[in-house]
Structures are given as C-alpha cells and as structure tokens.
Amino acid sequence: MTKKLYYIDPYQMEFESKVTKIDQDDHGFYVVLEETAFYPTGGGQPCDKGTLNEIEVIDVEEVEDEIRHYTKEKLPSGTGTVLGIIDQERRTDHMQQHCGQHMISAIFHDQFDIPTTSFHLGKDTSTIDLDTEHLSNDLLQNAEGQVNEVICDNVPVQSKWMSVKEAEEYPLRKSVAVDGEVRLVIISGIDYNGCGGTHPNFTGEVMAVKILGWTKNKKQVRLEFVCGQRVLDKLGQKHQVVTEMKRIVPKPEHQLVEEVGRLKCLDRPVFEQTVNHLISL
Structure with a gap:
C-alpha cells in the first residue's frame, strides 16, 4: 500500500x-x-x-x-x-477549516449538548449539521467566542494511531466506527475524535473562526462557517460591499440599513440602482 x-x-x-x-x-x-x-x-x-x-x-x-x-x-x-x-495554499486552507470544525463541534457538543452529525468542507464556506431544530443568536455568539478563545490559547493538536480499545479510554464524542487501528486527533481538554484529515500542530494556526449563520435542514440545522484566511477574505468582501454602498448612499455605516429601507419606500429607481450595483460586485 x-x-x-x-x-x-x-x-x-x-x-x-x-x-x-x-x-x-x-x-x-x-x-x-x-x-x-x-x-x-x-x-x-x-x-x-x-x-x-x-x-x-x-x-x-x-x-x-x-x-x-x-x-x-x-x-x-x-x-x-x-x-x-x-498546492500549499489549498492544503493550509483545508487544515484550518478541518481543525476549526473539530473545535466548533466540540464546543457545541460539550457546552450545549448539541452533537454534530455531518461535516462538509466547501470551496468558499464549510458546514456542519447539528442535531437540533433551532439556534439562538446568543448561543451562536457564545459558541463562537469559546472557539476563538481556544484558538488564542494555541493548544497543541496531536494525532495518534492506536487500537479501538485504547481509543475508547479517551472521552470520545462518538464511538469509533472502524476495526483495527484508529487515528485519534487530540486537542487536549477540548476534543478527542477519530479522524483521517489533515490538521495543524496548534490551534493558533487556525487564526480565527466566524459563524456565518444557519438554515433548517430536515429536523436539524446546517451551520455555515469559515476559518483562517477565509475569515479575512469574507471581511474584505463585506468591506468592499459596504464601501460601494456608502459611495451610492452617502451615510455612515450604522445608518446604511435604515437609509436603504427609506429609499425602498420613497424612491424605487434609486433603490433598484443600488441593489443592482451591489449584485454586480
């Protein structure tokens, strides 16, 4: 092999x-x-x-x-x-997203008793399916804050090959579904999980995690998030949109939503021009 x-x-x-x-x-x-x-x-x-x-x-x-x-x-x-x-940029990105997912899933499971049922690492964003039917804004902010604290603590990320029996001595979030040896990814005090993916050596290399939102998916919710360089990319994209909007609608950032709502009610041609321009970005 x-x-x-x-x-x-x-x-x-x-x-x-x-x-x-x-x-x-x-x-x-x-x-x-x-x-x-x-x-x-x-x-x-x-x-x-x-x-x-x-x-x-x-x-x-x-x-x-x-x-x-x-x-x-x-x-x-x-x-x-x-x-x-x-391709180093692609490999590093995948390491950041996958490690971030481990921390997000661990926090939701341990702190809020919400297990993860699946994970998908997408081209622009990643998602996990959570076994719950609703997430509040307060819970999301709390979870995101705890994950970023783990990142700032720069906790070691280890991987070890061991027997299933040895793996079961760790506080696993779910049972190991393989025979023979299993590869356990360990973020000490945070996560112990059988996983075959690539990960950085320390949580600090994930840089940051940003939860983007969630949608209903059958009787569960699908949480969308980004980690690492993708957080900066998303921030850059949103900053560009806000900058362009301020050029068309000359108001401070905190007044933009209110002003666009006013334009929608009072001046449809100007509103449509604004929306069409933003869509083209």
Whole structure:
C-alpha cells in the first residue's frame, strides 16, 4: 500500500516517489505511487491538488486500496520516479477549516449538548449539521467566542494511531466506527475524535473562526462557517460591499440599513440602482 506522508508530516509540500502504476479508468488517467503527500478526498475533506513532474494533479481518490492521482494528461510510459508538489495554499486552507470544525463541534457538543452529525468542507464556506431544530443568536455568539478563545490559547493538536480499545479510554464524542487501528486527533481538554484529515500542530494556526449563520435542514440545522484566511477574505468582501454602498448612499455605516429601507419606500429607481450595483460586485 502507498505510504501516506500527509499523516507523518502535514506540512510536507514536496516529495519524490517511485511510480508503481500508470493507468486509466472512467475518471481519467491516474498514477499510483510508492508514497505520497497528496491527501485523497475523504471524511468531508476535499483532496489536495498540485503537480507530478509538472503535470497537473486534478483529483486524488482512494479506490480499491489504491491512492489514485488523477492527472490532466497521461504521465509518460516508463516514468520511474516523480517529483510531487502540493498546492500549499489549498492544503493550509483545508487544515484550518478541518481543525476549526473539530473545535466548533466540540464546543457545541460539550457546552450545549448539541452533537454534530455531518461535516462538509466547501470551496468558499464549510458546514456542519447539528442535531437540533433551532439556534439562538446568543448561543451562536457564545459558541463562537469559546472557539476563538481556544484558538488564542494555541493548544497543541496531536494525532495518534492506536487500537479501538485504547481509543475508547479517551472521552470520545462518538464511538469509533472502524476495526483495527484508529487515528485519534487530540486537542487536549477540548476534543478527542477519530479522524483521517489533515490538521495543524496548534490551534493558533487556525487564526480565527466566524459563524456565518444557519438554515433548517430536515429536523436539524446546517451551520455555515469559515476559518483562517477565509475569515479575512469574507471581511474584505463585506468591506468592499459596504464601501460601494456608502459611495451610492452617502451615510455612515450604522445608518446604511435604515437609509436603504427609506429609499425602498420613497424612491424605487434609486433603490433598484443600488441593489443592482451591489449584485454586480
């Protein structure tokens, strides 16, 4: 089986490896390696991307006990070794989002008795499904504040391989659903969870967490959030919108909502112009 370098060192962004297979399936051309730093899609976390010998890796999946690196074009036949380079920005982003999810889920579970039932790491935002039918604004602010306190405390994030029996000695939030060895991600005093994703070494590397809101999803709620650099990106986007709105509606920020409401009632053409401009941003 392929040696999984991303478990040994999630910060390793370059590696060399022997090629064990070059083939094609319904998904496209793929390469199997003796060892890899490319994380395959799984556990709610998307795969890494990057290059093998400067050929773009567009997807990585674990299929039939193989880690298949799907490439934009076929690797030349007879290639013996490859230089793999991981998209560092993408890997770091995924580490921030996934670690942030662990902390959010732990706080909701331990402090408010609301368990997480699923997780999805999206391109722009991430979501978790929570086993409750409603969340108040006060609860959301409280949870967000506690998560950011853990980030500021810069708590170590560890991962350990162990037997299921050993894992059950920890205060797990849910039972381990695998046989044999399990990989336990530990944020001391906060979270103990079986997980196969990539994470930073300290919570401080997550930088910050911002909860964006929630929607009903059947008999549960779906919580939307961002972590790390995505928080700054969202802040930049919102700042641009507010700046443009202030140019069209010359009022202080705290009066913008009231003024736009007044325009909607008194001057429909101006209101529509404002809305159309903001939509185009």
